[in-house]
Amino acid sequence: MKTNYAIVGLGHRSQMYSTAILSRFFEQAALVALCDSNQSRMDYYNKRFADTYGAVAVPTFKPNRFNEMLQTRGVHTVIVTSMDSTHHQYVVDALLGGCDVVCEKPLTIDAQKCQQIIDVQKQTGKRVTVTFNYRYAPHSSLVKDLLMRGAIGTVTSIHFEWLLDTRHGADYFRRWHRDKSKNGGLMVHKSSHHFDLVNWWLASEPATVFGFGKLAFYGKENALRRGQTNTYARAYGSQAAAADPFALHLEQNLNLKELYLDAEHEDGYYRDQGVFAEGITTEDDCALVVKYANGATLSYHLHAYSPWEGLRVMFNGTKGRMELEWVESACNHDVNNPSPEADLVATLGLTNTVVIDRDTSPKITLQPLWGKPLRVTIPEFDSGGHGGGDARLLTDIFAPSVAHDQLGRAAGLRDGVMSILTGIAANQSFSCGQPIDAAKLVTW
Ligand SMILES: NC(=O)c1ccc[n+]([C@@H]2O[C@H](COP(=O)([O-])OP(=O)(O)OC[C@H]3O[C@@H](n4cnc5c(N)ncnc54)[C@H](O)[C@@H]3O)[C@@H](O)[C@H]2O)c1
Known part of the structure; x- marks a missing residue:
């Protein structure tokens, strides 16, 4: 029997799920309803479904008819891809309506909404899956595998830097993400990906969080x-x-x-707002220290106005060190100023520089104590979103294998909650200037 899916929130991200249901997984899944506050976006997708797959129009519902949609359309699972601040309401209503839920990250944006989801999930016993595509990227999975097999002994600390560039990073300041009340700020909206990776890599949960956040560039x-x-x-x-x-x-x-x-x-959803216009409440530069339940510590920095995009993570362990570097985008260009690097050289009168092309292949370097560094080959890096992570994630959602995943990549409610607790605690710390006990933000 096919699983009947409804999608709530028909923006850009939703197409990853609708495409999967209508093509790769059409034998396992059916798309039976769409829900959004904007009728035009639902109509856009119905036209696309017809043009691309010859699909008949999927019935559309405004938010005030969400519960009616669940009942009349025989929905088994609701996929939540709406604006972050609305996730909790749909997760809760879907669970109460007897459905399972697949929710895009972040699960929700504050501790109160998070508690509501925990309580209702407990009451209903239905399943909540939070989609962490980065776990499935080959380099992330390999790091997990190496750590699980004791490559550097016990991990004692992690230093993690994630850079968003002036193209992708700027995008968070053009639309609803610029308003912290709509997404919980980048510590929740974006960094929940990274905090989930750390929780998963360490097989632990955040305990204490302290940080500083500021709007340093945009605005x-x-x-x-x-x-x-x-x-x-x-x-x-x-x-x-x-x-x-x-x-x-x-x-x-x-x-x-x-x-x-x-x-x-x-x-009045303007997708193209000026990143230097008024009204931005989301921080673009954040630094945190986090202590984990197992005693490991993390120093973390997110920066959203970088010339290149990607990540660097350094793991310190009792038997050595592992370093991960992934350049997602090496350089952006401004047609009005094709070589600012030449200007920089001229202005500073530099004679000792050479222009380089950043190597974009992901790298893992492993170095035992007293030994030389090893470059670890990363398995095939698929095309597609998030280093091929999106495609593998979809398989786990729509056609889960009966085979046990040694790496435990499928993320449930507790993972979703833990991934946002660090960011929620960080936001509290930014406001009060004190360390926050993340573990006490919710009860189970
Ligand atoms: N995992 C990832 O890598 C990844 C990537 C992109 C987006 N996302 C997540 O997907 C979600 C959607 O992001 P997006 O980029 O598609 O945003 P978007 O702005 O393109 O789409 C959001 C949609 O939600 C709708 N909406 C707003 N308020 C609503 C309400 N009260 N009820 C129903 N619908 C409502 C909007 O009309 C819009 O169609 C976000 O939660 C985001 O964090 C995840």
């Missing part, structure tokens, strides 16, 4: 302080945006135009 005040005056509310129709490398031009991309520009008359 009107920062721009004006740097003497940058071409701030604009949104790119569409703005002269100032025409030559701004930070601008997103929705009208130049048919999918973005149809999904957002042509849908905004309904709800």
Whole structure:
């Protein structure tokens, strides 16, 4: 028998799930309902489904008819891909309606909503899966495998830096993510991916969190302080945006135009806001220290205005050290200024530099105490989102193997909760300047 899925939140991310249901997993899954506050986006997807797969229109529902949708459409599992601050309501209502839930990260954005989900899941006994695609990326899985097999002994500390560049990182400041009340800030919205990896790699849970977060680069005040005056509310129709490398031009991309520009008359969701406009409450530069239940410690930095995107993680262990580096995007370009590096060399009068191409192949280096470093070969790096992680994650959701996954990559409710507790505690620490006991933020 097929599993009947409903998707709530028909933005960009939802297409990973709808495509999977309508193509790769059509024998196991059926898409029986769509729910969104914006009818135009639901209609956009129905047209796409018809054009691409010859599918008949999937019935659409506004949020006030969510419960009716569950009952009338025979929904077994709800996939939640709506705006983060709305996740908890759909997770709770779906569980109470007798459904299982697949929820995009972050599970929710604060401790109170998190507790509500825990309580209702306990009451109903239904399943909540949180989708952590990064676990499935080959380098992340290999790190887990090596740590499980004792490659560096007991891990005592981790130093973790994640850089978001001026293209992808800037995107968080163009839309609802710029408002912390809608996504819990990047510590919850984005870093829950990274904190989940650390929890999983360490096989432990966060205990104490202390940090500082600030808006250091984006936002009107920062721009004006740097003497940058071409701030604009949104790119569409703005002269100032025409030559701004930070601008997103929705009208130049048919999918973005149809999904957002042509849908905004309904709800005023502007997907192309100026990253140097007023109203940003989300931090773009955050530093944390975290102590884990097993005694390990983490120093972590997220930075959202970097020239390159990727991560560096260093694991210190009782038998050696392991280092992971992954460059997701080496360099962005500004058509108005094709070689700022040459300007830098000229301005500083440097004579001892050479332009290099950053190596984008992921690297794992393993070095035993007293020994030389080893470069560990990472298995095939698939194409597709998140280093091929998306594709493997989908298999786990729609066609789970009966074979036991030694690495335990499928994430349940507790993993989803633990992944956001570090960020929720970080937000509290940013506000009060004190370390926060993350373990006490919820009860089980
Ligand atoms: N795992 C990943 O790597 C990854 C990548 C991208 C996005 N995501 C997650 O997917 C989710 C969606 O992100 P996106 O980029 O598609 O955002 P988006 O803005 O494109 O889509 C969000 C959708 O939610 C809808 N919505 C807003 N309020 C609603 C409400 N009250 N009820 C129903 N629908 C509502 C909007 O109309 C929109 O269609 C987010 O939670 C995000 O964190 C995860």
